[in-house]
Amino acid sequence: MSAPPPAIEVSRLVKTYGGTTAVNDISFTVARGEIVGFLGPNGAGKSTTMRILTGYLPATAGSVHLCGLPVATRPDEVKRRIGYLPENNPLPEDMRVSEYLYFRGRLKEVARRQLGPRIDEVLEICDLKRVRHRIIGQLSKGYRQRVGIAEAILAEPPVIIMDEPTIGLDPHQILIVRDLIAGLRGRMTVIISSHILPEIEVTCDRVLIINQGRVVAQGTPAELRREIFGQSSYVLEVAGDPATLAAALATVEPDLRATPPGEAPGAGPEEFRRLRLTTARPDELGEAIVAALAASGCRVRAIGREHPSLEDVFLAATRRSWDAVQAAAPRPTPAR
């Protein structure tokens, strides 16, 4: 028996609006049950890509398959398989929460008999029971966001697409939304765009970074760190003779380079100094460094491995793509 198709398969997707290319030759795949973070600066093409995935916008070129179904030719079947929370989460102001969920459930073809219990379930999951009879227009931003999420998961679709689900939420509400999304892991495929990068790092299995309509990096946060920075670094607080120290480090790894990030000028061998050690080796060297330094008579007070944050990865990846575009652009001819 052949394996089921991936939840989302995007191949060479292009979208242009009146001469502007919003999405430029994007390709990626999302496996079933995976939670993927979609990152990019404003105007990078994230929302456009998400709208194409939902079948709301047609693509200019390329193909998009959702659960094996082509979005371009079978949009109705695709729409039955997605839950979508758009950017800014537009909701009807004059409806009550439970009425709205009932209406959306009927449109999403949830059987009338199952709809009542399912609404109770999503209200419970999203902690909305207290406000189920409140008018949506009178709800706070956090509650409104949760109503949008409840609506997206209401029909239990295999794919959930969320455009900035945590925007404008306070830390408590972000935690609730994070737990809620984590609870979907394995059952539903989730694709989330967000500017809150630590949030994406905690929640997502994989990250796609998009800039100027192109995918500039993709992989797990650890893979991206390796790909973008290509080295590990350690911060060390040590006292000892610099020549002995260099020799001891060379015994651990010949390409281990020490740079003094915050050394006090004129510090003697008896005084502690902070050093940053960098190496291309991805494996853990902390223990070996401590052992080598101790054997050579140097005193180690602290050692720690530095992890570039996803924010650093994001900034480096987007900067790299801008640099590539600038390098490819023709230089202006000087005026004579």
Place this chain on the structure above:
Amino acid sequence: MKHLPTLLSHELRMLLVSPATYVAATLFLGFMGLVFIKIVELYGGAPQETSPAVVYFQLFWLPVCVMVPLLTMKCLAEERRAGTLETLLTTPVTTTEVVLAKFGAAYALYTALWASTLGFFLVLRRYSGDERFLDAGPLLGGFLFIGVSGLLFVALGVLASSLTRSQSVAGILSCVALATLILGGNALADSPWLDQGLLRPLRAAVDHGHVFGHRDDFARGVIDLRHLLFYASGTALALILSILSVEAKQLHA
């Protein structure tokens, strides 16, 4: 079309909680009440040749040009401005279902408001004790004209709402389109210059779309298939253009 009943009941509910609906209903019933009082005074002063129902429907255009824009201006323009049209169209509903539901709800309310004015005639008959005040022929003809022409008027309102994000612009567009159709057609029908030379074929088209002429025919009990076709085809065209307008704006969203 399986989502149409769900969408239609939702749209009716949304119209019933909208303040614009109550403004439209109050203005309409107030105006038609005043018209009716004037008719009663006229008929109380001296005997008239025509039935009061015929006179009653003569001023139909004035409430139509105000009420139809108020009932329809919000339907698509506001949904697009608020972004709820996007969430609606990412469910398995089609643009056709959405437009038909908006049209159906506005038309149901339009006809319900007109139907409620039948009460004026019932009250008059009850207190005057005169059967002639409930002259079935012109009354039925008049309400049939309102029902048939209302299809086109409401469809034009929906079309205007599909063209813009702004409710007020949609309302103005709708009012201008209705006034042009009803009053412009009447002004052209009375223009002698249309009978000259090359313009003569245009005269046939103007006569065919002369709404006041249709009203008089319906009031006399003349149900002309050409009139019915005019309103049916006009309604279909306006709704198709509304669907295309929503889809075209979606392409450039």
